[in-house]
Amino acid sequence: MALNICSITTTSIIVLLASFFIILRATPTQEPESPDIDLLEFPLNLEYLEAEFFLFGSLGHGLDVVAPGLAHGGHPPIGARLAKLGFLVKDIILQFGLQEVGHLRAIKSRVRGFPRPLLNLSSAAFGQVMDNAFGRPLHPHFDPYANEINYLLASYVIPYIGLTGYVGTNPELQHATSKKLVAGLLGVEAGQDAVIRALLYERRAQIVHPYGVTVAEFTNRISILRNRLGNTGLKDEGLVVPILQGSEGRVSGNILSADKDSLSYSRTPAEILRILYGGGDEHVPGGFYPNGGDGHIARSYLNN
Template identity: 65%
Template sequence: MSAAQTKMATRSCLSAFLLLLVALEFNIVMGVTLPQCRPIVATDTDLIQFALNLEFLEAEFFLFGALGRGLDDFAPSLAQGGPPPVGGRIADLDPLIRRIIQEFGYQEIGHIRAITQSVGGIPRPQLNLSDESFAAIMNRAMNTTLNPPFNPYANSINYLLASYVIPYVGLVGYVGTIPDLTRRTSRSLVASLLGVEAGQDAVIRGLLYERANETVRPYGMTVADFTNRISELRNRLGMCGVKDEGLIVPVQLGAENRTTSNILSADANSLSYSRTPPEILRIIYGTGSERSPGGFFPNGGSGKIAMRLLR
């Protein structure tokens, strides 16, 4: 190929790349939904049962963290024959945090019961609540190998940061589910569940915000640094733009562009973000793919939606 032809080919590739960028920017500005971000087609029952995957995860993590025991001790029938979680254990929490997390755990039992009684249950999926599971997430979020490995059960700060990873995902999932529900009873149930999930997330974020400038020992990074990096990771894994923000944000992302505090994560109109089931799975699997299990769900989620996407 001559120099002139090479130069022309280079210009053609550059032009094609620029056109791609322009098209992507046009899609964003015009509100065009990318294929991986579109809602899925599913029944009310399947959509609500999908949420049980997050409810099981939260119930087991909170119960083990506060009490050292899980669903099999408190409400074994709700597990629907699913395998017990691995790696969960009692955390070294101060009395106030332990009391709060204990309440959260009991609330999650109620959520599982309410969903099961309303639309039927699904088997509890295999859950991995081990130190290694959380350490892998934190390493990826912080873009380094933390030394020593992050231990969610070591102290109150670590446990709250680990808790920051989970309930918000369930919250945005419920927000994304409501518009796709057809029955009034379904919308009423999900709205009630959403209210408590939002409250839990707000409490966790509020407790962490009080400690935002504290250093997470021995890593030399602040609580706010961790939350910002975790939120950035969830945005990358979800693959559908910014729907997650840490505790401290640039003023242009704060409420009415007037604050850098971000105790409640919300959009430009201070409305809750929403996510679809595929987005949720990409995040909780930690793989960025709804078809590749991992993270907290080594064998994938339960229910028709998770299993359909896995296949």
């Protein structure tokens, strides 16, 4: 009898333990506590933009075909289309686009997120960026989809903003799991920016037709514009800089944008919105986001 009772007790304990572990495995990942939620949610604005620009540029379609569930019924992007790219660059851009799909999924596995905001990825939107960068209208209007060099220059505009945003976000996070996620996102964003800069650096002396301006000068103008719109000093550098501004004050080549100690610059959400909206004011939507960004942080500026 004692043996039977012992056997029953042991069996009961095993069943209880098994049930406990099943419950643990079935429990979804808990959302991090605020303010981590807001800080993790905000980058979705840029991740949506990057995903759509890279997917359309390489495939001619975006999230609504590749991963419709991630768009959450948000507005289709305006003006995005297939770019005229060579085999190598098309392959690279497709990889970037698929990486952004992964980023969206990773962030949304941690926070609720929001539907894709309305994005203006038209040639007119990018053309306005270039006009602002040069301080005059370019003729003909800059079209990012017209050829490979134009598309690479347009791509130069985007991932670096996300890179600086993740650098700025990481020290503000409270939880180790949040920091791990952002570190993983930052690593890939930095890689994308490095690849784009390397492709352009190889062509830095090439004249961008029909504008009569070198690739290096285009990147310098874009970086100066982002510094001006961000309105917090030097946080952006083109492919060629004065020697004293280069690494250790010894080179003018600037394959990566970094400070005097070769550390990445950081930006706040407000700075990022000033740049993405195109007007230097985080309270006034425009540019790539006609209706503004989404999430608590972006909406808080729109409501003030």
